[in-house]
């Protein structure tokens with residue numbers, strides 16, 4: 001029996017719709033910490049504390065302590081004591097906000113919707129379960145920074161949603177989709193500038209970036225490209241057809257467009273020697289590549305500048321160097337790997353009135369911005 005193309009599209013559409021159709025995401029919180037105990041405050045509204053066997057409503061101002069109690073997790077609040085394999089704290093009103101502060105010096109973090117607590121590998125695991133766009137709004141602020149234009153935040157929202165859906169099962173063995181660390185996407189809970197971040201997520205609802213084969217793209221971005229973005233293969237080995245070198249004049253007068261780092265001349269000499277770059281008669285250690293170079297060259301020897309960036313902890317690979325007394329002065333442009341969207345270029349474009357679609361098309365070559373529910377349709381079209 002032959003399955004018609006149309007019904008095949010319908011099946012794939014149904015699957016992809018169901019996969020994400022619930023529109024809830026599970027985000028692992030504080031994934032970089034080995035937590036044994038922590039305290040949440042019900043900062044606004046009321047909440048339901050629930051285990052497998054019982055539940056109780058807690059009012060605003062209640063503090064709840066969660067602890068690793070062997071294989072179980074325990075929760076204490078006033079006279080209440082829960083001990084269970086899994087405990088959840090769920091918002092009972094639309095305005096409910098949970099707050100946590102790890103120390104007097106760190107900022108208060110706020111979370112909404114539902115928190116789930118378990119003990120995994122002898123430490124507390126906390127998962128925040130929330131609507132997809134609540135998560136996107138939080139990521140847009142954490143990754144995009146405060147006080148910019150809406151169209152810039154909208155470009156960040158589409159990028160973050162593309163990343164989320166392309167990596168939807170990254171932490172599935174841990175019991176969640178993504179964690180809150182930068183190796184996934186930074187997420188510090190509910191955004192402080194809630195109105196604009198929520199607008200950015202809602203006004204781009206469902207939109208993701210796909211390549212010409214309708215695959216979600218690797219939506220790389222960085223702080224400042226220094227005037228020219230990098231093709232992906234200069235930084236990683238993989239050539240992504242949509243991450244091509246692009247001249248970007250929008251970012252050249254922005255906060256991260258220039259940097260300077262001073263290194264003792266001896267450290268610089270030793271570093272070059274280690275990399276077999278210094279010839280014995282070299283009296284001058286200056287380096288002026290002119291154009292953006294992939295390698296630092298000296299005679300027949302060459303070292304990838306991405307290695308130098310890592311070794312010397314430089315803000316970018318785009319730099320020149322000269323000697324001044326006992327110091328080498330490294331003068332560079334840009335901040336970050338330079339692949340994909342340049343945030344400060346995008347910020348500037350948004351200030352000049354460019355919309356988020358045009359910003360995305362400027363930094364990613366030959367892509368489409370479509371609702372993720374239509375991916376299957378475009379694939380088999």
Ligand SMILES: [Zn+2]
Pocket residue numbers: 031171178179180181183184185
């Ligand atoms: Zn992660």
Ligand SMILES: [Zn+2]
Pocket residue numbers: 224225226227228229248250251252342344345
């Ligand atoms: Zn740039």
